[in-house]
Amino acid sequence: MTEHLAAVVGSGVPLADPTVLQAGWLADGPLFGLPLTDLWFALVFFILGTFLFLDGFDFGVGVLFATRESASDREQLLAAIGPFWDGNEVWLVVFGGALFAAFPEVYATLFSRHYLLMFAILGALIVRGLAPEMYEQRHDDAWQRWWGRAFVVGSVTAPLFLGVFAANWLLGATALVSLPSVVVGVALVALSTTGGAAFLGLKTRGRVQRETTAHGPRALVGYLALIVVAVGFLLATRPDLRGELLAPTALALLVASVGLGAAYVVAMRRESYVGALAATAGLTYGLVALIASVLYPVIDPVTGLTVADAIVSTIPLNLMSVGAALLLPLVFAYFVVLYSAFWGPVEEGEGYASE
Amino acid sequence: MIDPALASRLQFALTTIVHIIFPVMSMGLAPFLVYFTWKDIRTQKPVYEQLRRFWTKIFAVSFVVGTVTGIVLEFEFGTNFAAFSTAAGELFGGPLAVEGMMAFMLEATFLGVFVFGRERVGDALYMISAVAVGLGTWLSAVWILVANSWMQTPRGYELVVEEGQTVVSLVDPIAAYANPRFPWMFVHMQNAAVLSVALFMAGVAAYHLFRHYHWEYPVEHPEFWETTLKIAIVVMLLTAPFQVLHGDAYARHVAETQPQKFAAMEAVWETDSYVPEYIFAVPTDLDDLLNPRAKEIFGIGIPGGASWLVSGGDPTAEITGLNEFDTQAPPVAIVFWSFRIMVALGFWFVLLAFWAGYRWRRGQLLEDDLLHKSLMASSLLGILAVEVGWIVTEVGRQPWVIQGVMKTADGVSPGLTGFEATLTLVGFGVVYLGLLTLYTYVIARIVRAGPPAIDDPSVDEPSDRPASSDSATTAGGEDD
Numbered sequence: 001m002t003e004h005l006a007a008v009v010g011s012g013v014p015l016a017d018p019t020v021l022q023a024g025w026l027a028d029g030p031l032f033g034l035p036l037t038d039l040w041f042a043l044v045f046f047i048l049g050t051f052l053f054l055d056g057f058d059f060g061v062g063v064l065f066a067t068r069e070s071a072s073d074r075e076q077l078l079a080a081i082g083p084f085w086d087g088n089e090v091w092l093v094v095f096g097g098a099l100f101a102a103f104p105e106v107y108a109t110l111f112s113r114h115y116l117l118m119f120a121i122l123g124a125l126i127v128r129g130l131a132p133e134m135y136e137q138r139h140d141d142a143w144q145r146w147w148g149r150a151f152v153v154g155s156v157t158a159p160l161f162l163g164v165f166a167a168n169w170l171l172g173a174t175a176l177v178s179l180p181s182v183v184v185g186v187a188l189v190a191l192s193t194t195g196g197a198a199f200l201g202l203k204t205r206g207r208v209q210r211e212t213t214a215h216g217p218r219a220l221v222g223y224l225a226l227i228v229v230a231v232g233f234l235l236a237t238r239p240d241l242r243g244e245l246l247a248p249t250a251l252a253l254l255v256a257s258v259g260l261g262a263a264y265v266v267a268m269r270r271e272s273y274v275g276a277l278a279a280t281a282g283l284t285y286g287l288v289a290l291i292a293s294v295l296y297p298v299i300d301p302v303t304g305l306t307v308a309d310a311i312v313s314t315i316p317l318n319l320m321s322v323g324a325a326l327l328l329p330l331v332f333a334y335f336v337v338l339y340s341a342f343w344g345p346v347e348e349g350e351g352y353a354s355e
Numbered sequence: 356m357i358d359p360a361l362a363s364r365l366q367f368a369l370t371t372i373v374h375i376i377f378p379v380m381s382m383g384l385a386p387f388l389v390y391f392t393w394k395d396i397r398t399q400k401p402v403y404e405q406l407r408r409f410w411t412k413i414f415a416v417s418f419v420v421g422t423v424t425g426i427v428l429e430f431e432f433g434t435n436f437a438a439f440s441t442a443a444g445e446l447f448g449g450p451l452a453v454e455g456m457m458a459f460m461l462e463a464t465f466l467g468v469f470v471f472g473r474e475r476v477g478d479a480l481y482m483i484s485a486v487a488v489g490l491g492t493w494l495s496a497v498w499i500l501v502a503n504s505w506m507q508t509p510r511g512y513e514l515v516v517e518e519g520q521t522v523v524s525l526v527d528p529i530a531a532y533a534n535p536r537f538p539w540m541f542v543h544m545q546n547a548a549v550l551s552v553a554l555f556m557a558g559v560a561a562y563h564l565f566r567h568y569h570w571e572y573p574v575e576h577p578e579f580w581e582t583t584l585k586i587a588i589v590v591m592l593l594t595a596p597f598q599v600l601h602g603d604a605y606a607r608h609v610a611e612t613q614p615q616k617f618a619a620m621e622a623v624w625e626t627d628s629y630v631p632e633y634i635f636a637v638p639t640d641l642d643d644l645l646n647p648r649a650k651e652i653f654g655i656g657i658p659g660g661a662s663w664l665v666s667g668g669d670p671t672a673e674i675t676g677l678n679e680f681d682t683q684a685p686p687v688a689i690v691f692w693s694f695r696i697m698v699a700l701g702f703w704f705v706l707l708a709f710w711a712g713y714r715w716r717r718g719q720l721l722e723d724d725l726l727h728k729s730l731m732a733s734s735l736l737g738i739l740a741v742e743v744g745w746i747v748t749e750v751g752r753q754p755w756v757i758q759g760v761m762k763t764a765d766g767v768s769p770g771l772t773g774f775e776a777t778l779t780l781v782g783f784g785v786v787y788l789g790l791l792t793l794y795t796y797v798i799a800r801i802v803r804a805g806p807p808a809i810d811d812p813s814v815d816e817p818s819d820r821p822a823s824s825d826s827a828t829t830a831g832g833e834d835d
Contacts, residue, residue, distance in 0.1 A: 026528070083467030086422065090455060090463045096429045097452030104444020111433025111440075112768035115775050118434050119782065122427050126786065129423040130793075133416060137797050309518070312445045316525045320449055327456040334464040334487075341468050341476050 026315045036321050037311045040102040041292070041299065043324065047098055049288035051091035052162065052188070053195065053281045058085045060196015060219075062128065062155020063189065064212050065148065073208050074148060078132050079346040080203035087338060089129065101320050103310040106300050113302065114165055116176055121161045128154025156189055163188030167230075170291045171238070172301030180230050180237075187226035191287070193219035194264065195280040201273030205345050216276065217265045223283070224261050227254075244294040253290045257283055356773030357780065360764050363435035363771065366780045370427050371749075372742060373787040377421030377794075379741050381462075382496060382545060383552025384414045385489030387586075388469075392485040396478045402582055405806035410556075412801050415470050420794050422463070424787070435776070439756055439766030443523045446512055446531055447502050454498035462491025496544055504536035506757050507748070508612045514760075523760065536612065539605045540748075546598050547744065550704060551737025553590035557711070558734020559802050560584035561727040568721055579806050581721065584730075588715060591708035599701045603664065609751075610665045610674075613758060616751035618677045619690040621661045626676040632660025636691070682762075685753040693743040693750070700740040707733055 030036040058081045068074050100107040111118050131151035135144055163185030164177055173181060197216030201209060231254065234241050244250060260282040267275035299307045311317060357365070388410060395403035429451060432440045440447070465487035468476060472484065511530030512523045525531055560583040567574035574580065610617035623630055636654030659670025666672035677684040707729060714720050756763040 027526075083471040086418070086466055087460065087464035089422065089426075090459050093426055093429060093459055094452070094455040096426075096433070097448065097455040100429075100432065100440065100444055101448030101452035104448050105441045107433045107444065107448070108437035108440035108768070111430060112435070112437035112770060115434050115768075115771065116778070118430055119779050122430060123782070123786070125426060126423040126790075129419055130790075133419045134793070134797070137416075137800065312448075313515075313524050315528065316445050316449055319525075319528055320452065323449075323453050324456065327453070331456060331460045331464075334460060337480070338464045338467050341472050341480070 026318050029314060031318050031321060034321075036317050037308055039321070040098075040311065040317070041296065041307045044095065044098050044102060045288050045292040046285075047091060047095045048166075049285040051088070051095055052159075052191075052288065053284040054088035054091055055085065056159060056188075056192040056284060057081075057195035057199040057277070057280065058088055059128070059155045059159045059189075059192040060194065061200060062131075062151050062196070063193045064196050064200065064215060065155070066152045067212070067215065068208070071144070074144075076204055076208055076346050077200065077212075078135060078151075080200060082132065083338065083342045085129075085132070087335065089125070092125075098324075101316070102312060103299060103307075104312065106305065106310050109300060109303060109305075110169060113174060114168060114176075117161060117165055117168070121158065121165060124154050124157040124161055126154075127151075128158050130154075155192075159188040159192045160185040166288075166291055170294055170301070171234075171241075174302060180233050183226055183230045183233070187223050187230065188287075190219045190223035190226060191280070191283060194223060194283070195277065198264070198268065198273050198276035198280055201268070201271065201276065202344075203346050213268060213273070216268050220261050220264055224258065227257065227287070241294060247293070249293045250290055253286050253293065257286045260286065357777045359771040359773050359776040360767040362773065362776035362780045363431075363767050364763065366435065366776070366783055367428075367431055368749075369780070369783055369787060370424065370431065371745070373791055374421065374424040374428060375741060375745060376738055376791075377417045377424060378492070378495070379548045379551050379738055380417035380555075381414055381421060382492045383548035383550070383555075384410055384417070385492045386549060387552065387556070387590075388414060389485050389489045392482060396482055401809050402579055404809055405576070405579055406583065406586075408809075409801075409806040411470060413798060415466070416794065416797055416801070418462075418466060420790060424790065427783075435768055435771065436756070436766045437768035437770075439761060441520070441522065442761060442766070443757060446505060446509075446523055446525050449525075450498045450502040450505075450532070454495055454502075458491050458494035458498060460491075461487050462495065465491065493545065496548075497541060500540045500544065501532050501534065501537055504534040504540050505531055507540075507752060508534055508536045509757050509760055510534060523757070536608070539608050543598070543601055543605055543744070544741075546594050546601065547737070547741050549590060550594035550598055551741055553587045553594060554704065554707075554730075554737040555734050556583055557587035557591065557730045558732075560587060561730035562734075562802070563805065564721060565724070565727040565731065569724055569727070574805070575808070576806055584711075584720070585715065588708065588711045588720075591704065592712050595701070595704040595708040599705055602698070602701060607665060607667055613752060614675045615677065615680045615682070616685065616690070616747075617665065618675060618680075619685045619687050619751050620694045620747060621674065622677075622687050622691045623661070623674050624676045624678050626673060626679055628662060628673040629659045629671050630661040630665075630674045631656030631658050632664060634695070683754055685751050690747055690751045693746040697740050697743045697747060700736055700743075703733070704737070704740075 025031070061077050061081050065074060065077050068077060096107070099110075127150050131147050131154055135147040135151065138144070164181040166188075167173070167181035167184035168175075168178070171178070171180065194216055197213050197219065200212040201216075204212065231245060235245055260279045264276050264279035264283070267273070267279060295301070297306045297308070299305055299310050312320075388407065391403050391407040391410065394400070395407050432447075432451075465484040468480065468484040469488050473481060476484070509523075509531075511525065511527035511532070513526050514521050515524040516522075517524075560580040563574050563580040564577060564584065566572040567577045567580075606617070606620070609620075618624075621630065622633070622636065633654045633656040636656070662672040662674060663670040665674055677687070711720070711726060711730070714723050714726055720726075752758055754762045754764065756766045
């Protein structure tokens with residue numbers, strides 16, 4: 001790397017300003033003596049979990065879109081996620097930015113190592129993002145059939161590839177796909193469907209509500225079964241991970257997932273969809289926490305880079321921590337405004353983009 | 356297979372060139388939408404509701420396509436330029452993270468309220484959401500340009516060795532982020548975005564008015580388009596002259612801080628004084644058209660013009676030639692021509708704005724067919740000017756990814772294979788071309804359909820509209 005950076009070149013350009021910031025509070029050490037390194041590790045995974053939960057239920061709505069035949073049902077499903085999905089998806093951008101800013105080397109090596117997978121994720125997100133907007137641009141059958149398909153395909157492949165990516169990260173895989181990573185990918189599709197069903201419980205009424213929510217518990221059973229398969233497979237084939245997977249934290253997370261799954265089913269039965277959605281959130285954060293706890297203290301198993309090695313130096317770390325402490329509460333406030341403005345079921349005529 | 360470094364650069368160039376169109380549309384539309392929303396709420400005049408709803412549709416489509424194409428850019432730093440990301444992430448990652456949290460979040464969440472929420476929220480929250488969306492688009496540009504300006508004129512850092520790797524370490528955040536280049540870039544970019552949208556608006560309005568008055572095609576809302584045209588002309592009159600004046604001063608700043616880029620903009624090879632400003636120039640040998648070492652240029656030049664520009668008034672000032680620099684020159688022909696196209700367009704926009712303003716003042720705004728044709732022909736030229744402007748900025752700083760610190764070729768991901776890079780380059784070529792076509796098609800449909808009818812929500816679109824068979828009713832209800 002050394003030769004990549006030219007310290008001095010004859011271009012006559014002043015490179016660095018001679019005045020160096022005197023503010024010791026930025027350079028002396030982590031602010032207030034906080035364990036900022038570990039906090040950022042947790043924060044990066046928290047942001048990933050938030051993205052997987054929020055955009056997850058959008059993806060789930062997209063999966064359930066495939067089960068709806070009639071145009072008006074389909075409109076309702078699109079209207080349900082219309083105001084939300086943009087904001088939900090931005091969490092992915094925040095995840096990328098946070099990883100880049102806090103652990104640049106991990107961001108660089110992880111993304112370039114999974115080169116084709118990253119582009120598969122991007123391709124899925126392009127299709128997924130474009131489809132609802134395009135669906136409403138023309139109201140003839142052929143156009144809407146194709147964009148409806150695109151919506152389903154994007155909604156299935158986005159969580160699938162994201163799951164493969166997360167599992168590859170955890171397993172230190174250098175291959176594009178492996179059996180356990182595909183299992184995790186499919187599990188994430190199931191988890192998304194679980195969230196989508198709970199969300200549609202909140203946003204629809206009548207027949208559409210009855211029929212879409214019915215898919216929730218099935219998807220949930222599928223999710224738990226796939227996670228059990230994935231963990232069992234890893235216990236059998238990866239002795240190096242056995243210790244981590246049988247550690248108290250990991251076991252507690254697995255038990256909690258089963259408990260949350262049960263809570264989800266009960267909540268759906270009682271038509272308490274907020275509770276069911278909260279259970280989905282718990283399951284998503286649980287999965288991400290499981291991955292993070294198995295990784296820690298390493299952040300990239302392939303290079304063996306630890307969290308402490310990979311963190312940026314003190315000044316940017318402190319700056320970003322101040323930034324995140326100020327901005328994240330604001331971001332949550334935006335979401336409260338958005339979700340409360342659109343609380344309750346989709347109303348008559350509230351098409352995704354009815355002109 | 357294409358060399359991974361070249362393929363990565365082409366891919367980044369392609370994705371950026373396509374992506375920039377959509378943020379230009381949303382940044383430029385933002386102040387218009389805030390104004391329309393405010394007027395709609397305050398005056399209750401139908402024309403402002405029409406303006407808000409019509410341009411919100413275009414904003415919403417631009418935002419979606421901008422989002423899906425923009426996420427790609429953030430990821431490409433990691434996938435294709437991992438060596439750069441590792442070396443400079445400490446300085447470069449922060450602004451990107453803050454952009455996501457501070458700007459993009461604000462825009463995306465409040466866009467939900469703004470696009471879908473007119474019937475759901477009160478006037479005050481609706482107005483706040485319009486401002487929040489606009490603020491979000493502009494703050495995005497702030498943080499992206501904070502990062503970019505640091506690459507152009509890096510400051511506030513030192514090179515340190517960490518575990519055997521030399522990396523850029525942030526030592527003075529104020530010097531790094533309050534970068535001297537930032538205000539130049541930000542003002543030039545935002546003004547360009549607003550001007551581009553004003554040109555687009557004027558072109559769209561001129562199209563409908565021309566059809567109505569010249570071809571006597573029954574356009575439903577000629578008064579709507581007249582209002583649109585007048586608003587666009589006012590904005591053009593403010594932004595077009597400012598862009599030229601600002602651009603002139605900006606070029607001097609570039610000459611001071613990136614002399615190699617400036618020399619490429621002027622294709623000056625040997626250090627000289629009394630350097631002419633070439634309006635038009637070609638290399639004597641056509642083979643040299645894309646050769647960065649092409650020296651011989653003949654053309655039409657203003658004596659001492661370039662020297663006069665660089666020094667702010669002294670036609671005998673010296674300009675350092677490209678041969679003086681240790682590093683290879685950027686692709687001179689691309690930079691030279693892009694710069695000329697940008698400047699020529701800048702002057703054309705001023706002329707167009709004054710022409711339209713003059714006709715309006717004389718009460719002949721709707722009578723000048725040539726003006727209307729010119730406005731129609733110029734509707735996309737603002738975006739073209741932004742494109743060539745960015746080409747000057749980004750190609751002009753080559754071979755550096757961070758000026759004077761890191762070369763672009765050294766920033767590429769070390770493990771990237773030619774196969775992977777070529778595959779994604781071709782993939783993006785197809786996908787982005789498709790996106791551009793789709794976007795153009797959808798915007799053209801919205802433009803053709805015109806503003807929503809709001810007086811009588813039960814009336815369907817008249818049957819004489821070209822696209823009526825498959826288009827939706829323009830009945831009331833929600834905006835999209």
